[in-house]
Amino acid sequence: MSSYNVRFAPGAEPSASSTKPATPDYSIQNLAPPSMSGRKVGVLGSTPIKGRWSGISSVSSTSKVSSFMLNRLFTLPDEEDMQDLENDPRQVVLTEGKLPDRVKNVEYAVRGKVLYKSWEINKQLKDDPGSLPFTEVTRCNIGNPQAVGQTPITYIKKFASVLVDPSLLDDFPDRYPSDIADKARKVLSEFPKFGAYSESKGIKFFREVAAEWMTERDGYPTDPEDIIYTNGASMAIRTVLELLVDGYDTGILIPIPQYPLYTASLVRLGARPIGYYLQEEKNWGLSVSDLQEALEDARENGVKVMGLVVINPSNPTGTVLTRQEMEEIVRFCEKNRLVILADEVYQENIYSDEKPFISFRKVAADLNVSIEVFSFHSASKGIKGNCGFRGGMVHCMNLDNDVMAQLYKLFSLSLCANTVGQAIMAAQLTPPKPFDPSYAQYEKERSAIFDSLKRKAKLVSEKLNTVEGYSCQPVEGAMYAFPRFELPDKAIAAADEEGQKPDLFYCLRLLERTGVVAVPGSGFGQREGTYHYRLTILPEESKFEGMLDRIKAFHEDFIKEFS
Ligand SMILES: Cc1ncc(COP(=O)(O)O)c(C=O)c1O
Structure with missing residues (x-):
């Protein structure tokens, strides 16, 4: 199969709407509202609203807001709209079918089905802690270090805080090392208000x-x-x-x-x-x-x-x-x-x-x-x-x-x-330089994070390469491993029966049995007939090796189940 024909997303296929129209005239004089084609203009009445802040504000948010605020103009429906209204009793203006293909065809695997399932599992662990063979969900699906335990670097936090609130520099002079204070003052002398x-x-x-x-x-x-x-x-x-x-x-x-x-x-x-x-x-x-x-x-x-x-x-x-x-x-x-x-x-x-x-x-x-x-x-x-x-x-x-x-x-x-x-x-x-007052702490925090990532990068391919049927290329950079795994025909058939791609089927099972959230390789593109998933190396180091062991045990059981 030629690489050109690889189906990344349905939107990559030609459609009738892809024919380019003559260049439209977007000049301002042509932007007057188009004719309403006989539609009349109507007004919606006022509606009571209930806000998330109810109970906090001294004014009840359930009170009737003035009809002036809520009145809005809308165009009365034509025949096609009336048909839609009959088909859809909610009477909304927008239905998914009306959206452009450009929008509907967008896919973003990093926030896909496995993630949604992990939210369900998380809830189950909270509601019924002993009901699963693991105690927590391990999020290896997205390169979001601070969400999975990484500590923010102090130098960056302090620098950003004083730019947002410069009074901190005067009120708490001991809290901000002089290099951070000097840098911040320099920025503030040119750009004094970060709300602008x-x-x-x-x-x-x-x-x-x-x-x-x-x-x-x-x-x-x-x-x-x-x-x-x-x-x-x-x-x-x-x-x-x-x-x-x-x-x-x-x-x-x-x-x-x-x-x-x-x-x-x-x-x-x-x-x-x-x-x-x-x-x-x-x-x-x-x-x-x-x-x-x-x-x-x-x-x-x-x-x-x-x-x-x-x-x-x-x-x-x-x-x-x-x-x-x-x-x-x-x-x-x-x-x-x-x-x-x-x-x-x-x-x-x-x-x-x-x-x-x-x-x-x-x-x-x-x-x-x-x-x-x-x-x-x-x-x-x-x-x-x-x-x-x-x-x-x-x-x-x-x-x-x-x-x-x-x-x-x-x-x-x-x-x-x-x-x-x-x-x-x-x-x-522009991190602190040696001899800057904030350097020692910065370097301590930076090297702790970097050294740990480096160890995990080495460990992940070493460990996964001991799993029979797996091959994992060395992780030389970034935050991810992309191991390849073989699947028995029975597993592929079972995935097909459930209407799932085989790698999604595998990742959902992996999640259900081990709590590990990985992203199926099909979301990134892979050669036909090969299966991968992406795993971040971000989980805490103390739990990382144990997680890799659980993946190995899972795979061995999976192969037995589908052989
Ligand atoms: C390769 C690559 N490029 C760009 C981005 C987007 O990063 P940002 O958070 O800066 O938008 C990401 C995020 O994961 C990425 O992995």
Whole structure:
């Protein structure tokens, strides 16, 4: 099967609605409300409401709110709507069937069926503690370190707190080491109120900080104007994809397996995810011939391929690319006029001494290529794991000024990234230096987290490779293992009977028997006939080895049951 035809998500299939209409005129004068086609305008009456705050507010929230506040305009239904109303007694305006395919076809495995089942099991454990063969649910489904026990880094917390409430610096001077206080005062002198919108690209001071960090990392001067702070890397990725694609005849090359945001975002944009396979037997490395095949296939099918996504270190495979692989990718993109989207959110999570992190920006600069490279980074990953603050950024290399202006326009539609997230991202790029007063504590906290991740990264593949029927490539970076497991025909048939993909069937069983929440490989893409799941290495170290033992015992029982 050609990689082009891989079915990532139903939205990747052509549909009648994919035919591009003539460019509509969106000029302001054409945005007047369209004719109501004979519909009359009506008014809804007032309704009593009950709020979550009832009992807290001194004014009863169940009191009748003025009809003025609740009156709203609506258009009276036409014949088609009347038919819908007959079919659906709830009388809502929106039904799922009316939503665009672009929306319905989006899939995001990381928050799928296994997770929902884990919530049920959690409840069962609370309501009836002895009813299951385990005492707690072990969440290995999402790279959200602080949600599974990781302690926040003090330096980052303190820095962000004083930016939000500068009076803390005067009221509690002993609480904030002088390096944190000095940095915060510098920021506040340029951007005094964190409740204000910032520039759409991000607070200038933070962009300068990021530019200095990149200059030091890559050895090339960096212009702060090429950096944009975003609400997590996700927002940056979605917006850059939006800049690149234009309907179903355009697409982007993405790895299989991949972090599913890419397929989901492309489906959402009505464009095409074009898969290229990673080579599991070569530790999920990448071959230019696979890239070439996927590209040619797409082009033969009339798809204009705009760019290539590379995730390094990789989610979900835990692989770190070699410099040689990176050079080949850059040369391939240069030759085929493709933009590079370098997802480098795990650049701090490197566990193999032989494979240091190298940025695509550096390799592209070393090779002196003129193609565009977008580099994504995040506050969510690394050692600090500040996922909830939604800090992220993108650096744009070789971008034409007019194109940058268009990208800037897209970002400015959201006004700016949240300012605290910007602060957290910037703080993560500029940790304390040796001899700074906050250094000792920072380094102690950082190394405790990093060393533990490194030990777990080693242990996970060692242990899983002792399970008969399993093979797990080494975890060189990121936060995940992506083991492959064999399934007996009887298990595949049983899954089929339940209308489930075999890897989902397996992961649900794993959860029910061990409490371990893993994400089925089909959510990331995998070669047909192979089965994987993704497991984070984030659970507490004291429980990690025991969890791997439970997985081994489960698999042996599973094989017996279905042989
Ligand atoms: C490879 C990859 N890219 C991007 C993201 C998005 O991260 P953020 O939290 O910064 O939006 C994730 C999140 O898990 C990821 O794994």
